[in-house]
Amino acid sequence: MKILVAISNVPDTTTKIQFSDNNTKFNAAGVTFIINPYDEWYALVRALELKEANLAEKVTLIHVGLPDGDATIRKGLALGADDAVRIDSEGPDSFYVAEQIAAYAKEKGYELILTGKETINYNGSSVAGMIAGILDLPLISLATKLDVAGVKITAEHDIDGGSRVVECDLPAVVSCAKGMAEQRIPNMRGIMAARTKPLEVVKPIDSAPLTSIKSFDLNPGRTSCKLLGEDQLDELVKLLHTEAKVI
Amino acid sequence: MVLVFTEINKNRIKKSSLECVQYAAKIAALTGGNVTALVNQASAEHLEELGKAGANTILNMNISDLGSDHILSCAAVEHAVKHSSAKVIVFAFDIAGKAIAPRLSARLKAGLVAGATELPAVNGAAFEVKKNVFSGKANAIYSIHSEMKIIALLPNSFPVVLSENKALVQEFQPDLSAVKSRITIKETKTNATGGMAPLPEADLVVSAGRGMKGPENWGMIEELATSLGATTACSRPVADLHWRPHHEHVGQTGVAIRPNLYIAVGISGAIQHLAGVNGSKTIVVINNDKEAPFFKSADYGIIGDAFTIVPKLTEAIKKFKAHQN
Numbered sequence: 001m002k003i004l005v006a007i008s009n010v011p012d013t014t015t016k017i018q019f020s021d022n023n024t025k026f027n028a029a030g031v032t033f034i035i036n037p038y039d040e041w042y043a044l045v046r047a048l049e050l051k052e053a054n055l056a057e058k059v060t061l062i063h064v065g066l067p068d069g070d071a072t073i074r075k076g077l078a079l080g081a082d083d084a085v086r087i088d089s090e091g092p093d094s095f096y097v098a099e100q101i102a103a104y105a106k107e108k109g110y111e112l113i114l115t116g117k118e119t120i121n122y123n124g125s126s127v128a129g130m131i132a133g134i135l136d137l138p139l140i141s142l143a144t145k146l147d148v149a150g151v152k153i154t155a156e157h158d159i160d161g162g163s164r165v166v167e168c169d170l171p172a173v174v175s176c177a178k179g180m181a182e183q184r185i186p187n188m189r190g191i192m193a194a195r196t197k198p199l200e201v202v203k204p205i206d207s208a209p210l211t212s213i214k215s216f217d218l219n220p221g222r223t224s225c226k227l228l229g230e231d232q233l234d235e236l237v238k239l240l241h242t243e244a245k246v247i
Numbered sequence: 248m249v250l251v252f253t254e255i256n257k258n259r260i261k262k263s264s265l266e267c268v269q270y271a272a273k274i275a276a277l278t279g280g281n282v283t284a285l286v287n288q289a290s291a292e293h294l295e296e297l298g299k300a301g302a303n304t305i306l307n308m309n310i311s312d313l314g315s316d317h318i319l320s321c322a323a324v325e326h327a328v329k330h331s332s333a334k335v336i337v338f339a340f341d342i343a344g345k346a347i348a349p350r351l352s353a354r355l356k357a358g359l360v361a362g363a364t365e366l367p368a369v370n371g372a373a374f375e376v377k378k379n380v381f382s383g384k385a386n387a388i389y390s391i392h393s394e395m396k397i398i399a400l401l402p403n404s405f406p407v408v409l410s411e412n413k414a415l416v417q418e419f420q421p422d423l424s425a426v427k428s429r430i431t432i433k434e435t436k437t438n439a440t441g442g443m444a445p446l447p448e449a450d451l452v453v454s455a456g457r458g459m460k461g462p463e464n465w466g467m468i469e470e471l472a473t474s475l476g477a478t479t480a481c482s483r484p485v486a487d488l489h490w491r492p493h494h495e496h497v498g499q500t501g502v503a504i505r506p507n508l509y510i511a512v513g514i515s516g517a518i519q520h521l522a523g524v525n526g527s528k529t530i531v532v533i534n535n536d537k538e539a540p541f542f543k544s545a546d547y548g549i550i551g552d553a554f555t556i557v558p559k560l561t562e563a564i565k566k567f568k569a570h571q572n
Binding site for chain 2: 011013014017019037038093094095098120121122123124125126127128129130131132133134138139140141142154158159160161162163164165166167168169177178179209210211212213214215216217218219221222225226227228229230232233234236237238239240241244246247
């Protein structure tokens, strides 16, 4: 069984977000990029654990992006993925990205496709479901546990007010959330080995995005916090009622 | 025509579903046409409520295992799209919406905006929708280019005002015989939440962090929540230490929420925590460390010992409520 892990290249969580070109583009100047945390901590690490338990033969990373994402891909290889493919396109929207990943997974016969539950830049939670829709595969959405037994997978995922343990046949798509695995730090051996692991660059298939971003604006955030003393709790309640109007 | 996917949970139409119906009604007013709500196994009260939220027509299905597999739900929505000639389809950006909307988007090649926070701007063929990006730090305006459009609305983004509107109800039996459920449910677990509103829908949330020093001290947090009618939540370390159940964890890796009021007790306000709560309308921070970064992202702050302040705040709220009645 071969696992394909989709990774996104995103600004580090602590990045101060800025836009350029009249607020139409994300300004990447001086920004540190990382593997999208959900793709790395949960999807990739769980895939590696399954391989270490001899439940998968191979773990391949797939990234839809331009060459500036190669350093991020190498980090995934350093964590232990066997090889990687980069679909050479900016990836204009989630549907376009899903079409690229779906086409590659189908052509190469990957039986399990993993993604994180969302990316921390566009927060769409869409690519996994779109891949499943394109390939007509079952999707386990927001999974917190994942196990493989032969041609079946067992997973736990959240539902309204609880969770559910489910089973389905491979091939399948799973979007991964907290609980599935613990973050790993690449070691020196992994980092050295990553330099020579295969990173294939593939041309995108024909596809047309269904959406585009017209412009961005920053959320102003909160500018001033009204500080009150321990003896002003009646005043606080009054402010919540009359000023904030939330109680 | 606008189609809305709605759900029933704990024998009530979900609050996020009512928000979507109201949102769809406002879109229909912009684009012309009517609102059709799709629902499964709704009672007379449920149907009445969907009507009051703004549905013109309700397609009421009667499929016992619909919720078991998103593939079935997606197929049912596709039938409803055809039946209602819908050009815009609205979901809540919740657990079901996150699974079904992308699948439908791929199948219909209909552009999806996932996590919309405002009504679309419609101008001729241009259809633009605002959503949160960069985990709440910014917004983006998305253009949808396809003829058919899907919007997944972020819960607690759109107020619901019920009217005396009555919907036309149709029994709807989509033929799903060709669609095979491929997911088998082995076990269903229910979170013990008492009578509290579920976190993604809660208007008022009282949350606490490691500053509470141990799970034995949560009584005062629960009392504060009860005095307000709020739902309790916690920070990541608290869930990881098993002081509180995982479903209470709010933040980037836990549940993202946007209540009207978020009271954070003994939470320093790490950026990952803020990413899950910065959509709250009003934030109150109680912390004994005046350097806690959360104060920079709060509307009201009290610097001091939570163990003294929280019980006093509960008393102040009780007094306020008694006075109001």
